Amino acid sequence: MWVMGPSIAAQRPRCYRFAPLRPGYGRPAQRAMPVPFIDLTRLSSEIAAAVEQDWHQCLQRCEFVGGPRVARLETELAQILGAPHALTCANGTDALIIALQALGVGRGHKVALPNLTFWATYEAIAQVGATPVLLDIDPTDGQLDVDQLRKAHADIGLDAVLAVHLYGWASHRLTELRQFCRDHGLPLLEDGAQAFGVLLDGQPLLGPATAGTVSFYPAKVVGGAMDGGAMTFAHPEALELARSLCNHGRADHYSYAHVGWNSRMGGLQAAYLLRTLEKLPQILASRRRATDWYRQRFAGHPTIRVMAPPAGITENGYLNVTHVQGKTGVQLSDALKAAGIGCARTYPEPLHTQPPAAPAIVFGAMAHSRQICASVINLPVFYAMTDAELQASADALEQAAA
Ligand SMILES: Cc1ncc(COP(=O)(O)O)c(C=O)c1O
Numbered sequence: 001m002w003v004m005g006p007s008i009a010a011q012r013p014r015c016y017r018f019a020p021l022r023p024g025y026g027r028p029a030q031r032a033m034p035v036p037f038i039d040l041t042r043l044s045s046e047i048a049a050a051v052e053q054d055w056h057q058c059l060q061r062c063e064f065v066g067g068p069r070v071a072r073l074e075t076e077l078a079q080i081l082g083a084p085h086a087l088t089c090a091n092g093t094d095a096l097i098i099a100l101q102a103l104g105v106g107r108g109h110k111v112a113l114p115n116l117t118f119w120a121t122y123e124a125i126a127q128v129g130a131t132p133v134l135l136d137i138d139p140t141d142g143q144l145d146v147d148q149l150r151k152a153h154a155d156i157g158l159d160a161v162l163a164v165h166l167y168g169w170a171s172h173r174l175t176e177l178r179q180f181c182r183d184h185g186l187p188l189l190e191d192g193a194q195a196f197g198v199l200l201d202g203q204p205l206l207g208p209a210t211a212g213t214v215s216f217y218p219a220k221v222v223g224g225a226m227d228g229g230a231m232t233f234a235h236p237e238a239l240e241l242a243r244s245l246c247n248h249g250r251a252d253h254y255s256y257a258h259v260g261w262n263s264r265m266g267g268l269q270a271a272y273l274l275r276t277l278e279k280l281p282q283i284l285a286s287r288r289r290a291t292d293w294y295r296q297r298f299a300g301h302p303t304i305r306v307m308a309p310p311a312g313i314t315e316n317g318y319l320n321v322t323h324v325q326g327k328t329g330v331q332l333s334d335a336l337k338a339a340g341i342g343c344a345r346t347y348p349e350p351l352h353t354q355p356p357a358a359p360a361i362v363f364g365a366m367a368h369s370r371q372i373c374a375s376v377i378n379l380p381v382f383y384a385m386t387d388a389e390l391q392a393s394a395d396a397l398e399q400a401a402a
Contacts, residue, residue, distance in 0.1 A: 033392040035380050037342030038219055042384035043283065047275040054271035063267025073270040076277055081214070082207030083232030085239040088270070089246050092193045092215025094263040095229035096124030099211045100162070102233070102242035103187040105130055109159035110361065112152055114144040115350045115369040117164040121191050122351050122360070125162060132360040133158060134352045139368040141310050142321065143171035146180065152363045153184060160187040165195035168221070168291070168318025170205055172310030178208065189213070196222045197284045197316035210234050216273060221287060221316045222280065225272035228265055283383050287317025290381045290390060294320050297394045304401050319346060320379040324401045332377040335400035341393050344378040
């Protein structure tokens with residue numbers, strides 16, 4: 001898959017935004033500044049020289065699978081994520097599958113997840129042979145509704161929970177959710193693919209998690225030079241099981257303790273990620289500034305509402321999440337694209353409407369996830385976005401909302 005590579009300018013929509021005609025002036029429209037939804041070259045160009053040197057060394061030493069850079073990355077990840085242990089793997093979806101297995105989740109188990117998340121969360125549960133139990137979200141923060149979780153456990157008896165820290169923040173009831181799972185002996189896996197760098201009460205979000213995952217898909221807050229992922233574990237036994245599962249279930253080179261997977265990272269990717277992590281404070285500051293800028297710009301606007309992280313959660317600036325009263329997400333997306341502004345709709349459909357989700361248990365009417373999907377629009381947010389780009393994006397949304 002190609003994610004906004006070097007020739008980003010070539011991808012920018014060749015569209016023009018027309019300024020509204022002012023009374024008395026029949027002047028033709030001005031050309032608006034096109035803004036991509038994401039531009040990875042802002043970061044890759046800053047680290048390219050250092051990465052090229054690292055890659056040269058990797059090639060000389062053939063650090064293709066595992067190696068010292070992967071080991072160093074795992075140590076740094078554990079520190080940054082505040083977790084006792086971190087383990088890299090091939091992508092964030094594998095991280096979910098393998099972490100579920102390491103927590104003992106498998107065939108016949110009922111695993112709760114939010115109805116609003118990326119499809120990979122659903123896939124992971126289905127791939128380990130468990131039954132996904134789809135729950136609605138809390139409309140205030142877009143995260144799994146803890147009341148629905150309590151009700152589902154009381155009504156049908158759950159075996160595990162896969163919570164998702166969506167949008168670059170997390171549930172305002174996360175501490176309660178964790179406690180509920182502990183009290184009821186439910187393994188809780190936390191999908192932090194969108195939450196690298198998020199803080200809860202000033203501490204790394206995944207720090208207290210029994211198990212958590214992150215994705216290094218290039219468009220994430222910490223994105224790699226290819227697919228990548230990692231898991232965090234509170235307990236060394238789960239870490240060792242996951243390490244073996246990532247490596248064909250090996251006990252030794254040609255003896256096997258489990259039926260596992262081949263899901264490993266190599267030196268080239270680890271080198272790119274280590275150089276990216278050197279920039280983490282700047283990445284987070286720049287992204288947080290952008291997401292907050294939109295919030296300030298539309299504060300008090302009669303119809304535009306930019307969602308915000310709950311109190312106590314410091315977002316990572318992954319995503320702008322906006323709703324406009326009286327407009328559908330499709331209408332807004334069409335208008336923004338016509339104005340040359342890249343945008344996304346995370347997510348346009350809830351999971352329970354996807355045809356392969358037919359075997360899932362759908363718990364409740366899903367009113368909130370349906371509603372958020374119908375209206376959501378995401379404005380551009382990326383590292384080193386300029387004021388002019390923020391301004392152009394916000395202006396275009398305001399016009400689309402009018
Ligand atoms: C919430 C969520 N879970 C899981 C994934 C899967 O990660 P990956 O694309 O690295 O497999 C993603 C990202 O793509 C995601 O956003």
